[in-house]
Amino acid sequence: MNYIENVFICLVAPLLISVFWMKGKARRLMIFLIIGMGACLLSSYISTFLAIIQGADFLSASLEIAPLVEESIKLFPLLFYLLIFEPEAKDAANASLMTAIGFATFENVCFLMENGADSVLHLLIRGFGTGTCHVVCALFISIGIYRLWDKEWLRNIGTLALLAVAITYHGIFNILVSASGAIAIIGYFIPIATIIVTRFFRKELMKERA
Amino acid sequence: MDLLNIESIDTIIQLITTLVCVIISITRALKTGKKAWIMLFFTAFIYFLGDLYWQIFVVVHGHIPYYSYIPYLSWYASYLFFILLLIEVRGEREKEKVNPVLYLVPVFTLGMAILYMQKEDYIGNIVCLILMTVLIWQGVAGLLDKSEKRKKYIYIAVLAFCFEEYAMWTSSFFIAEESIRNPYYWADMAMSLTFLFMPLALGKAVDE
Numbered sequence: 001m002n003y004i005e006n007v008f009i010c011l012v013a014p015l016l017i018s019v020f021w022m023k024g025k026a027r028r029l030m031i032f033l034i035i036g037m038g039a040c041l042l043s044s045y046i047s048t049f050l051a052i053i054q055g056a057d058f059l060s061a062s063l064e065i066a067p068l069v070e071e072s073i074k075l076f077p078l079l080f081y082l083l084i085f086e087p088e089a090k091d092a093a094n095a096s097l098m099t100a101i102g103f104a105t106f107e108n109v110c111f112l113m114e115n116g117a118d119s120v121l122h123l124l125i126r127g128f129g130t131g132t133c134h135v136v137c138a139l140f141i142s143i144g145i146y147r148l149w150d151k152e153w154l155r156n157i158g159t160l161a162l163l164a165v166a167i168t169y170h171g172i173f174n175i176l177v178s179a180s181g182a183i184a185i186i187g188y189f190i191p192i193a194t195i196i197v198t199r200f201f202r203k204e205l206m207k208e209r210a
Numbered sequence: 211m212d213l214l215n216i217e218s219i220d221t222i223i224q225l226i227t228t229l230v231c232v233i234i235s236i237t238r239a240l241k242t243g244k245k246a247w248i249m250l251f252f253t254a255f256i257y258f259l260g261d262l263y264w265q266i267f268v269v270v271h272g273h274i275p276y277y278s279y280i281p282y283l284s285w286y287a288s289y290l291f292f293i294l295l296l297i298e299v300r301g302e303r304e305k306e307k308v309n310p311v312l313y314l315v316p317v318f319t320l321g322m323a324i325l326y327m328q329k330e331d332y333i334g335n336i337v338c339l340i341l342m343t344v345l346i347w348q349g350v351a352g353l354l355d356k357s358e359k360r361k362k363y364i365y366i367a368v369l370a371f372c373f374e375e376y377a378m379w380t381s382s383f384f385i386a387e388e389s390i391r392n393p394y395y396w397a398d399m400a401m402s403l404t405f406l407f408m409p410l411a412l413g414k415a416v417d418e
Contacts, residue, residue: 056276063267064278068280165256165259168260171280172262
């Protein structure tokens, strides 16, 4: 038992308090950060539940079930935001990124609780690798919102299609980092390389549709 | 683990051809800014990722995935992107009279789905049935539209893709043999070549 719910409450409490004092966009972003952390907790419950139902071992669950659950759970708040509030593309894309950052932060906390914090090099690689993977997955969704979908129904279907891109990308990342040695290192660096490449084309990719 | 079996060779060839399609389409997308190229990029990219997931799993863990949700999801998503690509290529259009030939599309796809359901996987077959019906409908409708001659190659390419998918599903329904004699691999190789043809066909449709 690692009492991860207690850690969640402890981490989220000051953030929740800050929400009452913030205004406008900052408040909205903070709420999505908290939602991202909550999504991480919720997806760990659902992944475990599905793994038990399917009779999957820990490795199969983390490679074949977790990416599917994590990316889907991460998307639901965004879909809700898109459908109910009909935000501008920029706001929706930022919400997607903040959810991913909240998710990655809490996932790293879970990792620290289970594995300790004694190897700074490994934590540095893992922290950047996993964190960047979640941000890259959110980026796929953001690019779609910015560039592709000019109609409501297209945006919803298209976002679901991009979810599959995020899930598969995340799945490949998990397979690579589940190996040892050079393959794992390559796995950790793929999201970092992806984000560097996309940074070069940021202007083109994030150009708002006409 | 033997990587020189027909299954791995087939997947590696497909990885190369889809990657070529990915590179050409992202280059064209960045150059022209046209949405159709971005759609083709995502279509090829998600298909490439599905193949890559499968192949990396085999290389790292020495067996195929126990639960194939992720690669199948990515292949289904590529059908969805193909539909979005064709909607983009066809553009806004007024409500028009449906050509009676198009009604053969759901008859065909439903018939094939019923055949495949003999081996269960009901949800997967229903998803394929819906996506393939819409995709083939869009492709045939575009091909039948005489005012869209310049776009006919992209419709032909997408319909060839659908035909190859059905050829693969049908041959794997009847034949399980893992050898070059199995038509499944011929259809899969043909699909790999179709991905190389896609950028040429789309270029003719949207760039000329």
